[in-house]
Amino acid sequence: MNAPKTSSKIPLVDLQAQSRAIREEVLAGVAEVVDSCAFILGPQVKEFEDKFAEYCQAEHCIGLANGTEALHMAMRALDIGPGDEVITAGNSFAATAFAIAYVGAKAVFVDIDPDDYNIDVSLIEQAISDKTKAIIPVHLYGQPARMNEILEIAKRHNLKVVEDAAQAHGAEIDGKRCGSFGDIACFSFYPGKNLGAYGDGGACVTNDADLAEKLRLLRNYGQKVKNRHDMLAYNCRLDTMQAAILNVKMKYIEQWTDSRDQVAKWYREALQGVDIVIPMQHSNMRHAYHLFVVRHPKRDEILEKLKEDNIFGGVHYPRPLVEAQPFVESPCFPMGLPVTTSYAQQILSLPMYPEMTKDQVEYVAVKLKAAVESLSEASVGNQADG
Template sequence: MNVPYADLRAQYHSIKPEIDEAVLQLLDSTQFVLGSRVAAFEDLFAPYCHAAHAAGSSSGTSALHLALLALGVGPGDEVITTPHTFIATAAAIGYCGAHPVFVDIDPVSFNIDVSKIEPAITPNTKAIVPVHLYGQPADMDPILEIATRRGLGVVEDAAQAHGAEYRGRRVGSIGDLGCFSFYPGKNLGAYGEGGAVTTNSAELDEAVRVLRDWGAREKHHHEVKGFNYRLEGIQGAVLAVKMAHIERWTEARRVVAARYDESLAGSAVVTPHALPDRRHVYHVYSVRSDDRDALAAHLSADGIASGIHYPTPVHLQPAFAELGHGRGDFPEAEAAAASILSLPMYPEMPVEFQERVAESIHAWSAK
């Protein structure tokens, strides 16, 4: 009995009649790009995030790019973020002509260390992009205090944190803008690429909507240089169906995480620490081990899939070599990258699969 890292087929089959009907209706409507199905999804997703507005986009990466552009980030600006994230966070900053400025992470939450943000601010700093990594929100109140005092924008990278909460507030509604990915494996996944930008500002929402559709409010009238960052109609239809189920799936993930916490107690791995003032939605359940590679090999030999999110911090990626960083610049991010291992995690995960994972880890721990 092999244990997969995730099982998208199981989720599809659990809602197959709803999805099939929605997709067929979309095909019949021929509203293949944007259109009423995307608008319907946006109308569901904004209140879910406790935000006034949500604008669908072609991906989580394009959502980040749009949000930064809407804040006026441009050439020569600096944007503070974390190196322990998917490369898209930094890439979107570069798309604006700006420079990512990294600060290290808190080793407990894996999120940006707020104590290191202010020393990184320069006259060129324009914004801060905290990443709600693995589904646990960053420490937003100190970030907002710094940003307000220093006149900086805040863009939440919530690509892994649909429905996560910080002190009772949903991510995506806390900063100036929030950015989500609907890549198929995400907690809310499309059947292809997709993303969204959320905000409580009508002005920022309008800027995002213009920029995502070639800089035009009306056809053939382009006010600014925009992009083809539109969400496809079929993804809007799929995501609208899934909105009725996301809370159930989120709570199922939290149950899976709680089982892991209990069953892995006493093993040789360090389990995630969910902070008490936050709702962790467990896009990833990442444990730490000083011998991570050996653990991954042991699990693989037992037929158990695992992953690493992420094995190389962004500051050490060849694509960002021009920033001049080297090993040792951000020791907590580097230590995390060398020791983290993501265990199988999905809402439909059978209890017996979790038991197999725990038994295998305990057997490895006993060696």
């Protein structure tokens, strides 16, 4: 492969490319909200909820302020609280475990599968105690967790399942969408997500009408009728303006997800023969490729070298959740989360967004190869010196 020429910066995510492409449609959607002044729970929210529920192959969608609140409200809706334990994956964004702590429950971490980086289903049963109430699998990077096995374990032990699908819009197992497996699934529309708002946004999706009703009360001060508060609840509604923008984006989500898949295929081709671990993809799953995460023992040096070439990667996430201050006392299975901990130092997210061109992917691959080779030469040199 010849080194393609790309002198301009390649960011981890390029929000501008997408924003430019749909600018006029978005402005028209926002103008409608401005003109109607229906800023809170306006008709655009319901329109989005209907579209997104259908997209997730689920019955109900409840638009919320962000993905963190979606997880928090899911815990509240399932009556999880002090004295309860909730099992989740050792590697996720902090919000997954924070939501468990917000309701006074204890997060219990399970190590990740060495191949797909999602919760290791073979370890979950060890982590179940008589206090366990729920499992929160995370569809990390856009690859679904092994939901069929997780649902079987949950059924055996009478546990609830809450999918953290913040990174997995449109991901599938055997054609069934993430968001349609658990009792509740939680999505984020943070701007950099596969379906991103122009500010914060999130949603819970469920097939259970009672849970949907409860989530609607929880997000809006417990009000079914104005000024009648049927429960202690919150203010964490999806903003009408964000819903209007998301409605525009819903037209493109499938096209963008397919483009991400194409980018991933280009990476796979271009990285053949490079001494780096590329992501595995289960053959029966649709990976939403929120992130394309590779692995190498000299991750930090590689990130630095890529930066010199104007390529900006990221790390998702550099520390296991159990090292975060609120969770240092949390139980881990197996002790110390060996896979999560060692991978946290090796994983590196390459630039990934639907508008990435083949030239850009090949440029990243060429520079990545050069970085990996220079580092292995350096270590051979060091051994020779020693």
